[in-house]
Amino acid sequence: MPVTIYDVAKKAGVGIGTVSRVINNSPRITRKTKAKVLRAIRELNYQPHTSAQSLARRKANTIGCIIPYFAGYFYSELLHGIQRKLREFEYALILYSVDIQQSKEFFLRRALQERRVDGILFVSMEISQRYVDKFLSTGLPIVLVNSFHSALDSITVDSTEGAYIATKHLIELGYTRIAMIDGQLKSIPARLRFEGFKKALQQHGFHFDKRYFVVCDFSEEADGFNKEAGYLAMQKLLDLGEEMPRAVFVSSDIQAIGVMQAIKERDFVVPDDIAIIGFDDIELAQYVGLTTMRQPILEMGELAVKRLMERIIRKDRSEFKHNFRTQLVVRESCGAYKNK
Amino acid sequence: MPVTIYDVAKKAGVGIGTVSRVINNSPRITRKTKAKVLRAIRELNYQPHTSAQSLARRKANTIGCIIPYFAGYFYSELLHGIQRKLREFEYALILYSVDIQQSKEFFLRRALQERRVDGILFVSMEISQRYVDKFLSTGLPIVLVNSFHSALDSITVDSTEGAYIATKHLIELGYTRIAMIDGQLKSIPARLRFEGFKKALQQHGFHFDKRYFVVCDFSEEADGFNKEAGYLAMQKLLDLGEEMPRAVFVSSDIQAIGVMQAIKERDFVVPDDIAIIGFDDIELAQYVGLTTMRQPILEMGELAVKRLMERIIRKDRSEFKHNFRTQLVVRESCGAYKNK
DNA sequence: TTGAAAGCGCTAACAG
DNA sequence: CTGTTAGCGCTTTCAA
Numbered sequence: 001m002p003v004t005i006y007d008v009a010k011k012a013g014v015g016i017g018t019v020s021r022v023i024n025n026s027p028r029i030t031r032k033t034k035a036k037v038l039r040a041i042r043e044l045n046y047q048p049h050t051s052a053q054s055l056a057r058r059k060a061n062t063i064g065c066i067i068p069y070f071a072g073y074f075y076s077e078l079l080h081g082i083q084r085k086l087r088e089f090e091y092a093l094i095l096y097s098v099d100i101q102q103s104k105e106f107f108l109r110r111a112l113q114e115r116r117v118d119g120i121l122f123v124s125m126e127i128s129q130r131y132v133d134k135f136l137s138t139g140l141p142i143v144l145v146n147s148f149h150s151a152l153d154s155i156t157v158d159s160t161e162g163a164y165i166a167t168k169h170l171i172e173l174g175y176t177r178i179a180m181i182d183g184q185l186k187s188i189p190a191r192l193r194f195e196g197f198k199k200a201l202q203q204h205g206f207h208f209d210k211r212y213f214v215v216c217d218f219s220e221e222a223d224g225f226n227k228e229a230g231y232l233a234m235q236k237l238l239d240l241g242e243e244m245p246r247a248v249f250v251s252s253d254i255q256a257i258g259v260m261q262a263i264k265e266r267d268f269v270v271p272d273d274i275a276i277i278g279f280d281d282i283e284l285a286q287y288v289g290l291t292t293m294r295q296p297i298l299e300m301g302e303l304a305v306k307r308l309m310e311r312i313i314r315k316d317r318s319e320f321k322h323n324f325r326t327q328l329v330v331r332e333s334c335g336a337y338k339n340k
Numbered sequence: 341m342p343v344t345i346y347d348v349a350k351k352a353g354v355g356i357g358t359v360s361r362v363i364n365n366s367p368r369i370t371r372k373t374k375a376k377v378l379r380a381i382r383e384l385n386y387q388p389h390t391s392a393q394s395l396a397r398r399k400a401n402t403i404g405c406i407i408p409y410f411a412g413y414f415y416s417e418l419l420h421g422i423q424r425k426l427r428e429f430e431y432a433l434i435l436y437s438v439d440i441q442q443s444k445e446f447f448l449r450r451a452l453q454e455r456r457v458d459g460i461l462f463v464s465m466e467i468s469q470r471y472v473d474k475f476l477s478t479g480l481p482i483v484l485v486n487s488f489h490s491a492l493d494s495i496t497v498d499s500t501e502g503a504y505i506a507t508k509h510l511i512e513l514g515y516t517r518i519a520m521i522d523g524q525l526k527s528i529p530a531r532l533r534f535e536g537f538k539k540a541l542q543q544h545g546f547h548f549d550k551r552y553f554v555v556c557d558f559s560e561e562a563d564g565f566n567k568e569a570g571y572l573a574m575q576k577l578l579d580l581g582e583e584m585p586r587a588v589f590v591s592s593d594i595q596a597i598g599v600m601q602a603i604k605e606r607d608f609v610v611p612d613d614i615a616i617i618g619f620d621d622i623e624l625a626q627y628v629g630l631t632t633m634r635q636p637i638l639e640m641g642e643l644a645v646k647r648l649m650e651r652i653i654r655k656d657r658s659e660f661k662h663n664f665r666t667q668l669v670v671r672e673s674c675g676a677y678k679n680k
Numbered sequence: 681t682t683g684a685a686a687g688c689g690c691t692a693a694c695a696g
Numbered sequence: 697c698t699g700t701t702a703g704c705g706c707t708t709t710c711a712a
Contacts, residue, residue, distance in 0.1 A: 002453070002455065004704095004705055004706085005705065005706060006705085009683095014682075014683080015682065015683040015684070016683085016684090016705090016706080016707095017682070017683060017684075017685095017707080017708080017709095018681085018682060018683075019706095020706065020707055020708080021681090021682085021707095023706090023707095024707080028681060028682085029681070029682090030681065030682090033681080033682080045453070046453075047449075047450065047452075047453030047454055048454070048705080048706070049395070049454065049455050049704085049705050049706070050391075050454045050455065050456040051390075051391040051392075051394035051395045051400065051455065051456065051704085051705080051706090052391075052395050052688090052704070052705035052706040052707090053705080053706055053707080054391035054688095054706090055389070055391040055392050055395055055688045055689065055690085055704090055705080055706070055707090056687080056688055056705075056706040056707040056708080057688085057706080057707065057708095058688070058707095060391065062434075069420070069423070069424075072416070073416075075416070076412070076413075076415070076416035079435075080409070083409070083435070083437045084409075087439070092434050092436075092456075093434065093435050094402075094432050094433065094434055094435075095419075095423070095433050095434075095435050096432075097423045099427075109387075110387065112387075113342070113385070113386075113387030114387055114388070114389065114390045115342065115389050115390065115391065115689095116390040116391065116432075257627065283623075283624065284623065284624055284627055287597065287624060287627060287628055288627055342689095344688095344689055344690085345689065345690060346689085349699095354698075354699080355698065355699040355700070356689090356690080356691095356699085356700090357691085357692080357698065357699060357700070357701090358697085358698055358699075359690095360690065360691060360692080361691095361697090361698085363690090363691095364691080368697055368698080369697070369698085370697065370698090373697080373698080388689080388690070389688085389689050389690070391688085391689080391690090392688070392689035392690040392691090392704090393689080393690055393691075394690090394704090395688090395689080395690070395691090395704045395705065395706085396689080396690040396691040396692080396703080396704055397690080397691060397692090397704085398691095398704070455705095
């Protein structure tokens with residue numbers, strides 16, 4: 001029933017090889033034959049069977065994106081960038097969203113062997129050495145996005161610097177009792193942000209007080225980067241009473257939302273009583289007036305695709321690492337210069 | 341280099357047919373042979389070539405989702421639901437995001453003939469009769485999500501009722517000078533919401549004043565459902581001076597954000613001077629205290645997949661329409677009972 | 681330049 | 697229950 005290359009060939013009065021050549025823009029074709037075939041294609045409304053092409057070409061013209069079960073601005077925006085860039089190439093995008101820990105490797109394994117995708121975008125998750133080796137040995141292109149491994153291409157954002165800048169911002173505003181609320185330390189960004197925080201403190205002659213550092217490890221399954229965790233973490237800080245911090249660097253905006261809620265519930269006000277600075281610059285941040293560190297998410301997505309395509313199409317084997325810088329976005333949550 | 345079914349067959353000492361049977365869980369296999377093959381598969385780390393399977397089976401085990409170039413809560417959440425449900429089946433998801441008007445049909449056409457997907461989820465866009473006919477004649481399963489056509493399966497949300505309830509809420513709170521800000525009328529939801537608005541007015545003895553109805557057609561390319569449009573639309577309403585409305589039903593939350601901004605800029609306050617009710621219940625709504633109509637987006641995504649799968653797997657040809665109801669979520673933006 | 685034919689890796693029908 | 701074989705629809709030599 002569906003029209004195949006044979007139908008086209010017959011209609012155009014040529015062999016299937018010829019039809020294939022015009023489909024693939026081979027130069028070894030007369031203008032005349034080409035026109036003839038093209039007409040037959042149009043008349044029959046022919047479209048090559050993708051799977052057959054993939055099989056014969058050993059190439060799928062498709063990339064896969066393995067991404068945490070997303071529900072949030074970051075992934076939505078990243079995907080946006082990915083799609084936008086992908087349009088330049090005629091590639092399709094298969095989305096693999098990962099929920100439980102197990103399936104992350106499950107998808108990697110499949111990607112490696114199903115030969116369904118020509119390359120992989122691996123987003124926001126750590127990749128085990130075992131799979132790094134597999135990718136290296138099979139040569140299947142992969143680029144890590146918002147994740148890092150020394151042996152693979154990666155697009156990251158400089159969390160350490162971001163945290164440093166955020167903390168420094170607080171210091172420069174005159175705050176001295178500065179706390180940090182972080183995600184679970186099993187998360188790389190959480191660790192990097194902690195590093196930046198400490199570094200800023202230290203370079204400005206502050207000493208690190210561990211009462212002022214709270215990790216959001218309230219729940220086993222989550223990574224701590226959520227509203228509820230921020231809420232709980234802030235309560236701990238507030239419980240310090242008189243000793244409570246006057247400024248806090250929160251490792252993500254969404255946590256900061258929870259933080260602000262906790263503050264409000266205790267009848268304190270931001271920034272008068274406590275200054276808050278976040279990280280991410282999600283859409284919400286603007287509306288709640290949250291000062292934060294912006295990550296160029298869209299650009300990350302676009303660059304990731306660009307780079308992956310270089311690997312796929314030009315077989316570029318060079319090592320590629322790009323570390324995007326964050327940008328301080330000043331809004332109202334840190335107030336003006338103080339002397340506390 | 342990559343391991344094929346032949347390698348497995350040889351290793352297990354069986355024919356490729358047998359291997360194929362165990363891969364496909366055929367019952368016509370001895371436990372023993374099956375075990376043998378399974379072991380060979382494991383040892384060789386074999387994984388079937390998806391394209392070859394698709395070609396031979398005439399089935400891709402993949403569905404496509406044609407969706408507007410998404411950057412927003414609605415699509416992000418919908419995709420979330422889709423993926424969640426899709427996990428139950430072992431299907432992959434190919435994302436086709438549409439930007440310009442043209443490519444919408446482009447993807448439909450491809451989907452129809454590439455035989456790369458077994459079914460289509462068509463989101464938030466109108467489908468032309470021409471393509472409806474094509475789908476009907478080829479029999480390729482399709483379900484419309486947040487869109488409608490009498491001849492195709494569809495998952496919709498009752499915009500008219502939602503608008504009606506929203507408007508009625510305003511009326512019941514005692515407001516009389518009630519306006520509506522709508523998206524462009526080329527959008528179906530925009531038209532339906534307008535209908536609900538008028539109906540509520542009428543049923544409560546109000547007359548429709550066209551000064552109090554503004555369509556967001558400030559820009560050609562967009563559909564009007566955005567912040568900037570809401571901002572501009574509200575300015576028009578505010579320009580009415582003394583005559584300005586005291587309550588406005590805004591056809592989407594994101595527009596409502598712009599509306600609130602415009603109100604704030606003129607030093608009016610919500611809800612004291614002007615009550616606002618939105619539509620969608622995006623994440624932001626909660627934080628800005630926006631009363632709104634919630635759409636069960638996640639459920640829509642899940643149901644869409646469920647239904648599409650029934651069509652694909654069980655070849656269910658019956659007609660399926662589901663119209664989700666919206667739900668009023670009362671927050672602070674409409675204030676308490678008034679008498680204005 | 682073009683046609684014929686040999687795969688690509690798998691499924692499914694057909695014998696046995 | 698299992699092996700063999702003929703496709704699935706296309707690309708790509710290899711001759712002509």
